[in-house]
Amino acid sequence: MKPTRFLWLLLFFLTACFTRPAVEPQVQETEKEIPTLILVSFDGCRYDYPDLANTPALDAMAAHGVRAEGLKTAFPSKTFPNHLTVVTGLYPGHHGIIANTIYDAENDRWYRLSNGAVSDASWYQGEPVWVTAEKQGITTATFFWPGSEAAIGGVRPTYWKPYDHHFPFAQRVEQVLAWLDLPKGERPQFITLYFHEPDESGHHHGPASPEAIAALEEVDAQLAALQQGLEERGLRDQVNLIVLSDHGMTSTSRDSVIFLDDYINMEDVMVVDWSPILALRPKEGKASAVYQALKGAHPHMHIYRKGELPEAYHYNDYPLVQPIIGVADLHWSITTRAYFDSHPNKPSPGAHGYDPVYSDMNAIFYAQGPDFKEGYAAPVIENINLYELMCHLLRIEPAENDGSLEAVQDLLR
Known part of the structure; x- marks a missing residue:
């Protein structure tokens, strides 16, 4: 080879080596691991309870994360309807759990918290976040969340437990931490x-x-144990933690009672649900008379025919909403004189279920973790938007729902 030609080839080779782009790795860089999401419910914790109590665990979340002024519930402000709204992003009139007690006249069956219906998926119309996550390859676990005992859409959480009211609080936290100790694939x-x-x-x-x-201070201590467990495992910065409640609470008394039997013959109706949201199924041929007798009968009880409830309730279209619905004003209870006289301790001193427009029905909301702002005091937010938020935190595509991520975007970094 001639020297000149050799020098040109050498120059070409060296130029190519220094100017061509770096070789792409055979395996793309692994995406940053998705933070674990833990959702905790303190049932019946009104928005202002923490200000009246010694709650260092919640206080720490507020200081290092987000605390909302309140969490607005969906109608009716009951336990099962709102726990399902939180995890589906649907109003109760859309996810099907319209009350704690439901009657299906067509099939002559009841949904009650005390019977096996809670594990019957046919009652549930929405898609809980654990189903959305499992369908997209994310392993989930539920410790006593309403609806999690049913195979909704044929899917259950990978780990779940049937409800046991007496299961010790501390052992619930221990189980959550034990789940976090499992190997990565599990x-x-x-x-x-x-x-x-x-x-x-x-x-x-x-x-x-x-x-x-x-009682709030007791569950706050369990939250502190969970926080400590995360700290000991080096997970505090790898976990998004949300603590909320399903509804608030208000006072009731024997001085604020509406007696249904003062206005109608109780033989003319089936009472599906009582106070403060009355659900009546009139006997055949009695619907008009019952409605006319109750409409305007008491200044603190508002009576509606199905299809005529306020649009804000999102309650008119679901098939299992009963023909006549009564809504009591805050603090008021609906009962009969016979029940009132035979139960001197009723109504209970505290109640919920009322129109969410009342601030007493507002719940708590706290959040802390890598995706949340630090030390942020948020205004009142609506629980209908939390499903979208949780899907965002888990990096999954949400199912169809009534909520909006934009409405809670300010909570995020």
Whole structure:
């Protein structure tokens, strides 16, 4: 080879080596791991309870994360309807759990919290976030979340437990931490955790009673144990933690009672649900007379025919809404004189279920983690938007829902 030609080839080779782009790696860089999401419910914790209690765990979340002024519930402000709204992003009139007690006249069957219907998927019309996640390859676990006992859409969480009211609170936290200790391929990335307090104490002793506040402090201590467990595992910065409630609580008394039997013959109706949202199924041929007798009968009870309820309730279209619905004003209860006289301790000192327009029905909302702002005081937000938020946190595509991520975007970094 001639020297000149050799020099030109050498120059070409060196130029190519220094100017061509770097070789792409055979395997693309792994995306940043999705933070685990833990959703915790303190049942019946009104928005202002933490200001009346010693709650260091919630206070820490507010300081290092987000606290909303309140969480607005969906109508009716009951336990199962709102827990399902949180995880589906649907109003109760769209996800099907329109009350804690439902009657299906066509099939002559009942949905009650005390019977096996809670595990019957045919009652549930929405898609909970754990179903959305499982369908997109994310492992999930639920510890006592309403609806999680049913195979909704044929899908259950990978890990779930049938409800046991007496299961010790501390052991619930221990199980969540045990799930987080599983090997990576088995470890859930979405976990729910449910506590029935301070709801139970609020019902029995009244809202903001010493007993209700003590119950909140008890579950706050369990939250602290969860936070410590995350810290010990080096997971505090790898977990998005949301703590909320399903509804608030208000006071009721024997001085604010509406007696249904003062206005109608109780033999003319089936009472599907009582107070504060009355659901009546009149006997054949009695619907018009019952409606006319109750309409305007009491200044603190508002009577509607199905299809005529306020649009804000999103309650008119669902087939299992009963023909006549009564809505009591805040603090008021609906019953009969016979029940009232035979139950001197009723109504309970605390109640919920009322129109969400009342601030007493507002719940708590706290959030902390890598995706949330730090030390952010948010205005009142609506629980209808939390499904979209959780799908965003899990990096999954949401199912059709009534919520909006944009409405809660300000919570995020």
